[in-house]
Amino acid sequence: MNTKIKDGILLALVYLAAIITIASLFGILGYILWNGLGALSFNFFIDLAPSIVTTMIVIGVSILFAVPVGIFAAIYLNEYSKNRKIVELINFAIDSLAGIPSILYGLFGLVFFVITLNFNWSILSGSLTLAIMILPVIIRVTQESLKMVPISFREGSFALGASKVMTLGKIVIPSASRGIITAVILSIGRIVGETAAVFLTVGTVNKMPSGVFSSGRTLSVHLYLLVKEAIGPDAFNEAFGTATLLIIIILVIVLFTQLIFRGRK
Amino acid sequence: MNRETFDLALNEVNQDIVELGSKTIQVLEKTKVALTNLDENLAKQIYSDDDYIDAKEIEISDKCISIIIKEQPIARDLRFLITALKISSDFERICDHSAQITKLTRKLLKHNAGILPDSIDEMFTITLDMVKRIVKSYATNDVEIAMGVYDDDDQLDKAYKSMVKWIKGKIENNVDKLDEYLDYLFISKYFERIGDRTNSIAKWIIYKEKGNIRHYYNVKD
Amino acid sequence: MDGKTKIKAENLNLYYDGNKQALKDINLDLKEKEVTALIGPSGCGKSTFLKTINRMNDLIPNCKIEGKVIFDEKDIYGDNIDIINLRKKIGMVFQKPNPFKMSIYDNIAYGPRIHGIKKKSTLDEIVEVSLRNSYIWDEVKDRLKTNALSLSGGQQQRLCIARALAVDPEVVLMDEPTSALDPISTLKIEDLISKLKKDYTIIIVTHNMQQGARISDKTAFFLNGEVIEYDLTENIFMNPQNPKTEEYITGRFG
Incomplete structure (x- = not known):
């Protein structure tokens, strides 16, 4: 040929x-x-308001826990750790965490946060569970974007007499910010889409949450229940409406984060 | 050796210079023979040799300039090329002077029934020897020979001075032959200049080998 | 050789990974307000030597130093050496222009800021003076807020020189500063170096022999981690004493 x-x-x-x-x-x-x-209609929004709010809070709290931990872990692995064995061990742990099915996170969250720590079915239990679940993604992507920051940037900063902390804070992390944002967006996507782990930790109660200790029902869980258990007479149409809303929320979040970070440049 | 093209080009210039040198010796020798024998053909040959050498000098300059542009030579290579430029022009001037001497002496001999003063013969011998030795010095990169050429220059100066003295005496007694004696003066001056040119060649050979133009002056002092 | 000594290497040895010797018994006396060029084939130790002067080699793991590097009468490998202050006094410009991903203004102000200057008017002045001294002010004065990465390669390198000057150094180390630039930008940088000479001691690693000859007062030829010859640039390029130097500079090496 x-x-x-x-x-x-x-x-x-x-x-x-x-x-x-x-x-x-x-x-x-x-x-x-x-x-x-x-x-989609005004009444539809009113009906779904508790789920929308629950979803938003879950996103916010998960990110709040996972992002700092993830970024610091990545910085440690990339910039500070000298012992290659420990790095390999941690990387192995991260990769294993990333490969675990979400239902297992859900079970862990149920046993540990809901029962052992007695947080009950709550936004906090769910967010902590989800934070652990998205940690591997944040660490991995942040690590990759730190690696992408040219050595020449660091050299330039050190050569001017900057310390390591200054160099990281003012040069390396800002230069890696695009990658870190990508990690956050990916994580948000996973949180919004997650059903099993949320189902087991946040619960299914369809009411407006009053705080992080309230139980609630995220949009994805609501969608799952609509389709799987056909609650209500017009469940199928409602399911499509919910799905549409989910897509819109994701798009808005993605555009919003990008706008915020681009504005900073 | 990484720069074959470059080295070939340098080698070519080197051979050109050696050729120019031996051609110059030939011209001087022919000048001597031509004068003793009053040989018309040989005189013509000298004029055409001079033309050839003029052309050769330009050819060498072109080659050197082209190498400088293309290769940006430094250190020994640059010194070699500068020396080539300088001494090719010196050789060319020596041949010019030979042709001028030929012209003047032939004029004199026709009037004088072929008798030249001994001092002119002496100057001839000294300059020819100097040029021969400087060509050898160049061809063999021998700085010692080049340095020795200075001593000969002193001899040449002596011969020139006694020639001037002789001319002065002649002019006082034979004012009617002033033109003739002025020609003698010019001839001696040309020999003296050939000596200067040879000295200059010696200077540049020392520069090429030792790397510093001041070596020459140190030798002189 | 006359002139006041600014930097002096004494029996300097450097080893990588315990046994690989990159610098062998270097003894060099670098004079104040002169341009010294370091030349030699790749891997000869010239860049390594440059990095020992502001201790950038600290960043390389398993790098061992013996001997002294004396800067203003103090051994920079001795005790009680403030590396931050050392690097403030000994600036560095790299092979590839490496402006930070921030505005032209912030690039220049970065150094002064980390050394504690916060006042806007002082920073404004430093930025302008540094850019003027690097002969790039006229090209960038109307767009100080734009990202430095939008500049051309040659402008970026001059910006990096300005950035190094902004912390008011005494010595500027340059590691092949024009090897990534086009000929015109290269000439501009060379011009700049000649002008900086009156205020700064400059040590420049270069692969470009003609550049070394054009801009430096003294030249050191490195080979296999050793200094083979160190002399006035004119002497090195017209009449080197060591046959290895001659072989290298005339391109008949190896």
């Missing part, structure tokens, strides 16, 4: 893969929006 034909086939496969990817994305998005947009 000559090279031209080989090239042609390869090119066709590449295009096919691209088309399948784009088509599935827009297919799913389009299908959901097509079916869901109609369900």
Whole structure:
């Protein structure tokens, strides 16, 4: 077979893969929006308000716990640790955490936060569970973006007499911020989409939360219940409406975070 | 050796200079023979040799300049090229002077039935020897020979001084032959200049080998 | 050689990973307000030596130093040496322009800020003076707030020189500062170096022989971690004493 034909086939496969990817994305998005947009109304928002608020608080609290821990862990691994064995051990632990199915996090959260620490089914239990779950992503992505900061930046800073802490705080971390934002956005996506772990730790109560110790029902859990258990007469339409709302929330969060960080540049 | 093209080009210039040197010796020798024998053909050869050497000097300059542009030589290579530029022009001037001496002496001999004063013959012998030795010094990179050329220059100066004295005496007694004696003066001056040129060549050979132009002056002092 | 000694290396040896010797018994006497060029083939130790002068080699793990580097009559490898202050006095410009990912103004102000200068008017003045001394002020004065990475390579390098000058150093180390630049930018930097010479002691590593000849007062030739020859630049380039130096500078090396 000559090279031209080989090239042609390869090119066709590449295009096919691209088309399948784009088509599935827009297919799913389009299908959901097509079916869901109609369900959106003022009353619908009012009905879903507790879930929306619960979801937002869960996102906020999880990020609040996970991001500082994740970033500091990544900085330690990348910039400070000298013992290669310990680094390998920690990296192994991170990779293992990343591979565990979310239902197991849910079980752990249920046993540890809900029962042992007696936080009950609450936003706090759920957020702590989710924080542990997203930690690997934040550490890994932050580590990669720290590695991407050219050594020449550090050299430039050290050569001016800056200490290591100054160099990290003023040069390295700001330069890695884009990667860190990506980690946060990915994490938000995982939190919003998570069902099993949230189901077991936050609970399913459909009421407006009064604080982090309240139990609640996130949008994803609500969606799951609508479809799986068909609560209410018009459950299927409501499910599409909820899904549409979820997509919109994710888009808004992504755009919002990007805007905030871009504005800082 | 990493710079083959460069080294080939330098070598070519080196050979050109050696050729220029031996050609200059030939011209001087021919000048001597031409004068003793009053040989018309040999005189013509000297004029055409002079033209050839003029052209050769320009050719060498072009080659040196082109190497400097292309290779940006430094250290020994740069000293070699500067020396080549300088001494090719010195050799060219020596040949010019030879041709001028030929012209003047032929004019004199025609009037004088072929008798030249001994001092001129002496100056001839000294300059020829100096030029021969400087060419050898260049070809063999021998600084000692170049330094020795200075001693000869003193001899040449002596011969020049006694020639001037002789001319002065002649002019006082034969004012009607003033033109003739002025020609003698010019001839001796040309020999003296050939000596200077040879000295200059010696200076640049020492520079090329020792790397410092001041070595020459130290030798002189 | 005349002139006041600014930096002096005494029997300096440097080893990587315990046994690999990168510098062998270096003895160099670098004079105040002169440009010294360090030349030599890759891996000869010239950049390593440069990094010993502001202790940037501290960043390299398993690097062992013997001997002394004396800066203003103090051994910088001795006790009680404030590295932060040392690096403030001995600035460095790198091979690849490395402006920080921030505005032109912040790049220059970074150094003064970490050394405790907070007053806006003082910073403004330092920024302007440093940029003027690096002959880039006219090119950037109207866009001090734009990101430094938007400048051309040559401008970035001059900015990096300005950044080094902003902390008011006495010595500027330059590690092949023009090797990543085009010829015109290179000439601008060379011009700048010649102008900086009257106020600063400059030590520059260069692979460009002609550059060394153009801008330096003295030249040290390094080979296999040793200083083979150190002399006036004119002598090194017209009449080197060591045959190895001659081989290297005339391009007949190895």
